[in-house]
Amino acid sequence: MSSPVLKLVAQRLSLGILLLFAVSILIFVGTQILPGDVAQAILGQSATEQALANLRRDLGLNDPAYVRYLNWLGGVLTGDLGTSLANGTDIAEAIGRRLFNTLFLAAVAAIVAVPLSILLGLLAVRYRNRWPDKMISAVTLASISLPEFFIGYLLIFFVAVQLGWFPSVATVFDGMSFGQRLSAVALPAATLTLVVLAHMMRMTRAAILNVMQSAYIETAELKGVSAFDIIRKHAFPNAIAPIVNVVMLNLAYLVVGVVVVEVIFVYPGMGQYLVDHVAKRDVPVVQACGLIFAAIFIGLNMLADIIAILTNPRLRHPK
């Protein structure tokens, strides 16, 4: 590994960290933009003066905004996410288990969706403008327009209720065997897979088609290499970087799509936790969850950049 590569990777890493700090400020400011009093908004119009004063003290609202931000950031960096306003529990503790659940669900979906979408994307290119390609693009158009909850409830209605193959509510608890856990997340994972599959497939197809129009592919065609060998030997290696990019972007999307899917299947993950506490106006929990989701999103995007640099020598000499 040469040093310019290391330098580029280090650059991306520091950029990502810088971005994360900026995002933490944005999230903090986002919860302060209310033109009135946060305490009033949380407690409602009928709150007594005493209750308002107590809440203001608990929230630290008497300090100036930048002090509150620095306190919060300091806490986050040392693993202290504060306590929930709604039930007084420690947020870091509540998030720990839920984060694992969410990542488990997203990982199961990714393991199915990534190879499947690349395979289908390759098929679409191989049979370009013939029926497999046309069918794939029609299905893609349809599934991009479908809200997650439509797919989710369709699966619950037909697969869980009518056929009874999987539970309709994805309950997970400690001491569950891996197999049981897998069966519990089968439907949510299937929903997520269907949601991202179309995007990934279409972008894979576009990435490979882009490569297929290069001069070296034409040369290979003219010297009589078979269609599959062209894809395998010439197109695919060149398409790895864009495909990795597509995969990472969609994994990032997966982590967000998880929010809705968790609510559909009542799955005890981060998304469910976040949505519950938005409705309760539980600002510390919302800030913590928002920051974690944003961090995962930014992290995956950064990873996509770095992998692209590592796999494509052309990107190492930016002009």
Place this chain on the structure above:
Amino acid sequence: MFDRIPISAWIGIVSTSLFLLAALLAPLLAPYPLTEIVGGVWEPMSAKHWLGTDNLGRDLLSRMIYGARTTIFIAAVATILSFSLGSILGFSAAVIGGWLDQALSRFVDLIMSIPTLIFALVVLSVLPANLLTLILVMGLLDSTRVYRLSRAVAVDINVMDYVEAAKLRGEGRGWIIFREILPNALSPLVAELGLRFIFQVLFLSTLSFLGLGIQPPEADWGGMVKENKDGIVFGIPAALIPAAAIALLAISVNLVADWILNRTTSLKGGRGG
């Protein structure tokens, strides 16, 4: 111009118009009032209630029709907001350049580095739950995407000879933006309009489904999915109907947008064909 419209675009146009008609004529079309309880809970489809009744015994078809009005109206207003704001800022950034361009572009980068839904949830946790907030949040967050597109388009147009000529003859920035750039940037923006509208429909539905959008007893389709979702495990498909309507509206608009996109790009000499 009507002789070469492909069949898919026709389907899209007809069904989009039907949705719009339902939204416009809601009080005339709906057989029952929006919030009146007219029967038992989750009655099946019948001649009296074509789509059955909902979780409180209200007529589902009437609520679907009023729901079309709410969903389409809010999504349309949010789209208009995001388009006006995004395109004006995008054009200005491209024409004026310098620190304004830098500041706006970096700020948009920052907002877009957080997933839209997550940022909306963060902001909605402190903002009052009303229609205006909802539309503002939806429109402002989405204007980042319009900004990027219109800035990119305007940067290309800004270096054209006719823009140079206008600058040399001393036209002001307002003229450059509205008389030179806007007409030439219109076709890619119009194609994008449909896609942004679909995004707003899906976004509104998602927020309402999560209980953070339209508040009951008013209903949009996403909220109706939420109201009726508990019936699913008993085999009652009431929640699937509004969900299917969202999907159908999105697909219809998509078909129309696709056709416009192909048409405008082929007018420019087959670019992207």
